[in-house]
Amino acid sequence: MAILDRLPTVDRLSRIGIVVNGGCRNCGNVQELRNHIFFGYVFAREVWEIILGLCRVHREVRGGDEELGWAVSVLKGKSLIVCILKVVWCAYTCYIWEERNCR
Ligand SMILES: [Zn+2]
Numbered sequence: 001m002a003i004l005d006r007l008p009t010v011d012r013l014s015r016i017g018i019v020v021n022g023g024c025r026n027c028g029n030v031q032e033l034r035n036h037i038f039f040g041y042v043f044a045r046e047v048w049e050i051i052l053g054l055c056r057v058h059r060e061v062r063g064g065d066e067e068l069g070w071a072v073s074v075l076k077g078k079s080l081i082v083c084i085l086k087v088v089w090c091a092y093t094c095y096i097w098e099e100r101n102c103r
Contacts, residue, residue: 002093003068005034025103035064037100044096051092055085 001007010020010032024032026041038044040063049061061067075086 002034002038002097003072007034007037007097009034009037025100035068038093038096039063039067043099047096048092051088055081055088057085 005012010022010025011034013020022028022032023030024036024041026037026043030036030040033040039048039061045061045063048067052059052061059070071089075082075089
């Protein structure tokens with residue numbers, strides 16, 4: 001859902017004609033876009049950097065489409081590390097989305 005940009009973010013809801021007030025539910029600063037929720041928001045970005053470090057993936061988190069592109073290109077195959085990273089990716093997106101919904 002997150003990769004396909006199908007989550008009901010404020011931006012997406014407004015695109016389909018549902019009026020929702022406010023910006024980002026987490027920081028309130030900008031329009032709530034998928035890329036902002038998962039990689040632009042400071043808290044989410046720090047969580048993602050920590051997770052990558054724990055997985056011994058050493059790369060600079062650039063955010064937005066570049067993170068999604070990285071995930072799509074790297075999370076292919078069935079090796080152990082790819083399976084672990086897939087689980088990590090799903091857990092991360094679920095956690096960040098649930099955190100957003102709690103707010
Ligand atoms: Zn925000």
